[in-house]
Structures are given as C-alpha cells and as structure tokens.
Amino acid sequence: MNIILDLFGIHIVFFSTILILCLSWLFWPRKNIGTRKILLRTIGLISVFGIILAFRAYWPYSYEKNYLNTPVSKEIMSTPLKALADSIDFNIGVAIASNSEFKELIAKEFNSVVAENDFKPKKLLIDPVHWKFDFSAADRLMEFSKSNGMRMRGHTLIWGKFPGRTYPQLWKKQIAESADKEETMKSIMTQYIHTVMGHFKGQISTWDVVNEPMAGEGLYPSPFTEAMGEYYIDWAFKHAHEIDPDCSLFLNEQIYDYDGPAGKAFLALLKRLKKRNVPIHGIGLQTHHIKGIHDLDGLKRFIRAIGELGLKVEITELDIRLLLMGNEDDPYEAQGVQFGEVVNICLRDQACEGVTFWGLTDKVNWMDHIPPFSWKSPNAPHILDEDMRKKPAYIHIWEALKKAQPNF
Ligand code: 9MR
Numbered sequence: 001m002n003i004i005l006d007l008f009g010i011h012i013v014f015f016s017t018i019l020i021l022c023l024s025w026l027f028w029p030r031k032n033i034g035t036r037k038i039l040l041r042t043i044g045l046i047s048v049f050g051i052i053l054a055f056r057a058y059w060p061y062s063y064e065k066n067y068l069n070t071p072v073s074k075e076i077m078s079t080p081l082k083a084l085a086d087s088i089d090f091n092i093g094v095a096i097a098s099n100s101e102f103k104e105l106i107a108k109e110f111n112s113v114v115a116e117n118d119f120k121p122k123k124l125l126i127d128p129v130h131w132k133f134d135f136s137a138a139d140r141l142m143e144f145s146k147s148n149g150m151r152m153r154g155h156t157l158i159w160g161k162f163p164g165r166t167y168p169q170l171w172k173k174q175i176a177e178s179a180d181k182e183e184t185m186k187s188i189m190t191q192y193i194h195t196v197m198g199h200f201k202g203q204i205s206t207w208d209v210v211n212e213p214m215a216g217e218g219l220y221p222s223p224f225t226e227a228m229g230e231y232y233i234d235w236a237f238k239h240a241h242e243i244d245p246d247c248s249l250f251l252n253e254q255i256y257d258y259d260g261p262a263g264k265a266f267l268a269l270l271k272r273l274k275k276r277n278v279p280i281h282g283i284g285l286q287t288h289h290i291k292g293i294h295d296l297d298g299l300k301r302f303i304r305a306i307g308e309l310g311l312k313v314e315i316t317e318l319d320i321r322l323l324l325m326g327n328e329d330d331p332y333e334a335q336g337v338q339f340g341e342v343v344n345i346c347l348r349d350q351a352c353e354g355v356t357f358w359g360l361t362d363k364v365n366w367m368d369h370i371p372p373f374s375w376k377s378p379n380a381p382h383i384l385d386e387d388m389r390k391k392p393a394y395i396h397i398w399e400a401l402k403k404a405q406p407n408f
Contacts, residue, residue, distance in 0.1 A: 014050055018043065060377040063322065063331040065385070067392050076390070076398050080109045084401035090347065091151060091314065091354025092401070096144075098137035102360055105388075107148040114153040114316070114356055115141050116366070121159065121167055124196060128168035131191065135199055142203055153316070153356065154204040156252065157193050158236045160213035161220045175223040185227035190239055197243045208252040208284055208316070209240045217265040230269070234278045241279035252284030252316055256291065258298030267302075270309055282312035287342060288358065289320040289381070290373060296338075300345050307351025315346050317358040319381035320393070321367060332380075333392045339383065340396025347404040355397075362386045 025039040085092035093112030100106065106113065117123055118137045126134045145152040159166040171188055178184035197207065210233050212220065219225050224232040233251070240249050251270075257263050273280050283306050287294060303313050320335050328334035346352035359365050363386040367379035380386075383393040402408060 014046075018046060018050075021046070058376050061323065061326060062378065063326075065332060066330050067332055067336075067395075068389070072390050072395065076395060079398075081394075081398060081401060082109055082111045084398065084405065085111055088347075088401075088404055088406070090401070090404070091356070093151070093153065093354060093356035094360050095317070095356065095358045096141065096360075098140045100364075102388075103144060106360065107144075107150065110150060112151040112153060112354060112356060113141070113145050114155045116359070119155055119196075121157075121192065122165070125168060125192070128170045131195070133195060133199075138200075142200065146203065151206070152204050153314075154197075154200065154207035155316075156208040156211035157196060157240065158189065158209060158224065158232070159211045160222055160224060160233075161211070161215070167223075172223050175227050181227040185224065185232065186235060189232070189236055193236065193239050194243060197240055197247070201244050204247065206248040206250060206282070206314075207240060207244075209236050209249045209280075211252045212254065213251065214253055214255075214262065214266055214269070217261045230272070233269075233273065234276060237273075237278045237280050248281045248312070249279060250282040250284045250312075250314070250316075251280055252286060254286040254288055254317075255302070256294065258295060258302040263298070263302060267305055267309075270306065270311065274309055274311075280311065282314060282353075284314050284316035286317035286358075287315050288317055289324055289338070290367070293320075293324055293338065294342070296341050296345060299342065300349070303345065303349045303352050307349060311351070313346070313349070313352045315342060315352070315355040318342055318355055319358040319365075319367075321373065322378050322380040323376065335380075336392025336394075336396040339393040340400045343397045344400040344403075347400060357383060360384055361388055362391075363388070 021039055021043045025036055025043065028036050028039065030036075081092050091112040092110055093114060094106055094110050095116040096103075096106055096113050097116050098118050115138060118141055124133050124135060124138065126132055142152060144150075174188070175181050175184055193209075197204075213233055214220060219230060228235065237249055237251075240247065251273075253266060255263055255266055270280075270283065285299070285303070287299070306313050318339070320338055322331055322335055325331035325334040325338075343355050346355050359382045361384040362378070362380040362382050363384075365379055365381055367373035367381055368377070373379055383391055383397065385391050
C-alpha cells in the first residue's frame with residue numbers, strides 16, 4: 001500500500017475526486033437543478049485542469065547533448081574503468097541480465113557484476129509448491145563472471161519490500177493460514193536460503209541477504225514481519241552465515257533522507273543487529289536517484305556512521321534519472337557531476353568498497369519499463385547513452401577513479 005501511495009498518490013487523489021463528484025451528480029435529486037449544474041461544471045473544470053497538467057507532466061523533454069561536441073580524450077578511451085579500479089582494489093560493477101547484448105563491453109569495463117533480476121526468488125523458484133528451482137539463467141551469468149575474472153554480487157535472498165511482486169503468493173498464503181507463523185516462516189526461509197546459497201557456495205563472496213527491509217521509519221510490513229517481527233532479519237543472516245561462513249553478508253537499502261527520521265531509524269536498526277551479534281558484514285546503499293537528488297554531504301556522513309559501526313559499505317544500485325536535472329543548464333553534465341561525486345565519496349571512505357551501477361546504457365534501462373518513471377522521458381539514468389557513447393557520467397567517474405590512484 002505504501003509503495004502504491006508513494007508512486008501513484010497524486011493520481012489516486014485526482015481520480016477519486018472525479019469519481020466522488022460524478023457519483024454525487026448521478027445520485028443528486030433531479031429536481032435540484034442548480035446544485036447538479038454546479039457539480040457538472042466542477043467536474044468539467046477539474047477534468048480540463050487535469051488534462052492540461054497531464055500534458056505538462058508527461059510531455060517528453062529532450063535536452064541538448066552538449067557532450068557530443070567535445071571528443072573524449074585518448075587516455076579515457078584507452079583506459080577502462082576496470083583498469084583504474086583494479087589498481088586500487090576497488091569494486092566497480094554493473095547490473096546485468098543473462099541475455100545482455102553488452103557482455104563483451106561489461107567484461108572490459110567492470111570487475112564486478114550483479115544480476116539485475118536472475119538471482120531473485122521470483123526468477124529462481126519456478127514451482128513453489130514442489131520447491132522446484134531453475135538456476136539456468138543465473139548459472140549462465142555466474143559462468144560469464146567467472147570466466148572474465150569478475151566478482152559476482154548475490155542479489156538477493158530475502159526481499160523485505162514488495163512481497164507481492166517478489167515472492168510466490170503461496171508463501172503469503174502458507175504463513176497466513178499457519179497455526180505457528182514463526183515456525184512456518186523459519187522453515188520457508190531456511191529452505192530457500194539453504195538451496196540458493198548452497199547452489200552458489202564457493203562462487204559468490206558477497207550476498208545481499210536482506211533487501212529493502214525498511215519503509216520510512218519502520219519495517220516494511222510483510223509476511224516476514226507478520227511472522228517474526230524484526231527478528232526475521234536476524235534469522236536470515238544467522239542462517240546464511242551457517243551455510244557459507246566465508247561469505248560477506250550485506251543488508252541492502254534505499255535511503256534518501258540520511259539525516260532525517262528514516263536515516264536515523266536505519267542506523268538504529270543496524271546498532272540493534274550489531275548488539276544482538278547478528279553476523280552482518282556490510283551495508284549496500286542502493287542510491288537510486290529516482291524521486292530526488294541525494295544530499296551528498298548527508299551520504300558522506302551516513303557512510304562514515306555505518307563504517308564506525310564496524311560495517312563495510314557498497315553503493316549498490318547507482319543510477320540518476322536525467323529528468324531530475326531538468327532545471328540545470330546542462331542536465332547531462334549535471335547528471336555526470338553527481339555520478340562522479342557519489343563514486344568519489346565512496347572512494348574517499350575506507351569503509352566503502354565499491355560502486356555498482358544499476359545498468360550500463362540508456363538503451364536498456366529499467367525506468368523506461370516501470371511506472372510512473374516510464375510515463376515520462378528521458379529517464380536516461382545510465383553512464384552510456386542509447387548509442388553506447390560515453391556520457392559525462394562516464395567521464396566524471398573515470399576522473400574520480402583516476403584521482404584515487406596512488407601515483408596521481
Ligand atoms: O531493475 C529491476 C527491474 O527490472 C525489476 O522488474 C524489479 C522487480 O524485480 O527490480 C528492479 O531492481 C530493483 C532491485 O532489485 C532492488 N532495488 C530497486 C531496483 C529497481 O526497482
């Protein structure tokens with residue numbers, strides 16, 4: 001419900017208002033002509049207003065690609081991001097699909113990959129009734145990463161958010177109908193984590209054990225919290241640690257207001273987990289820029305605060321919606337500067353071990369397929385444009401990595 005309100009709030013308010021007015025007009029006593037006329041005019045006015053706003057809101061923009069006027073330097077063209085990252089032992093990664101057409105380029109530019117979707121429960125567990133898994137797509141990606149000497153981040157075992165879209169509905173039903181919800185949930189999680197982590201044991205050194213547990217200041221309400229409250233997180237980590245004690249176990253989350261209530265609640269959760277000796281080793285900060293631009297000073301402080309708890313950090317899903325830079329003189333350049341700054345912040349904090357981009361090129365990007373982002377273009381959230389040319393984002397990231405070289 002939260003996510004629906006978050007994404008569609010304004011639309012829900014608009015259409016409910018129109019609906020209420022229409023129903024009122026329909027059922028208003030016929031003899032009360034005056035009031036019915038007022039209702040009808042109000043409906044007309046609001047609709048016209050709505051149509052104008054919708055046109056304004058969804059009319060696609062296009063921004064000048066000024067970067068095309070400046071040729072990319074020879075040094076940048078000949079030194080991939082991977083070469084710079086390798087020399088300082090930094091993970092530079094990208095999300096990938098098993099059928100990606102850009103595998104060669106990815107192997108050249110990155111030393112780390114994560115499956116955008118192929119390691120998720122909805123993809124792996126094809127028959128939840130009989131616990132039947134299909135690892136074929138995930139295995140193809142694993143093979144690709146191994147044969148190119150790239151690290152594979154495991155994403156994700158337990159997903160706190162979007163339980164409907166991410167899990168078999170059967171689990172929800174099983175928990176709801178169970179006499180002992182906690183035991184049922186534990187046994188489902190145990191079986192799932194055991195099968196998936198077991199399958200990749202020795203191949204994956206970093207897993208997102210729990211993804212997106214938070215909703216604002218509290219936990220995202222889900223079958224997990226319903227059955228076990230906050231302790232579902234402890235259980236998932238403890239169990240994952242038992243299965244592969246050598247694996248780095250991460251909790252992955254999207255935070256915006258680093259200094260605000262949600263950021264504080266998140267740090268408080270981490271402190272509680274540490275106090276309970278939960279085997280958690282790192283925090284993934286997704287850092288999607290979809291609803292707004294992140295406050296970079298806040299991000300810097302947040303990474304430090306996590307580091308001081310003895311946890312590692314990675315920026316795990318960086319992308320920046322171009323439209324958010326619409327008020328800047330050169331939106332592509334402003335997007336690039338923000339990309340470079342985020343990478344720089346990570347490079348400068350000893351706790352931060354890598355940055356992963358949530359996609360490579362604007363040609364194939366998730367925002368163009370998921371409402372409400374898909375309703376208005378250009379999203380163009382990645383580091384290469386739709387013609388695979390290097391955007392300012394690539395250049396700024398490259399420069400951040402270059403400045404972090406010991407001999408710079
Ligand atoms: O980019 C992913 C998109 O293709 C999927 O449809 C969606 C649902 O599985 O997940 C997207 O990736 C999400 C990631 O796994 C977790 N953080 C938010 C990402 C963007 O929604």
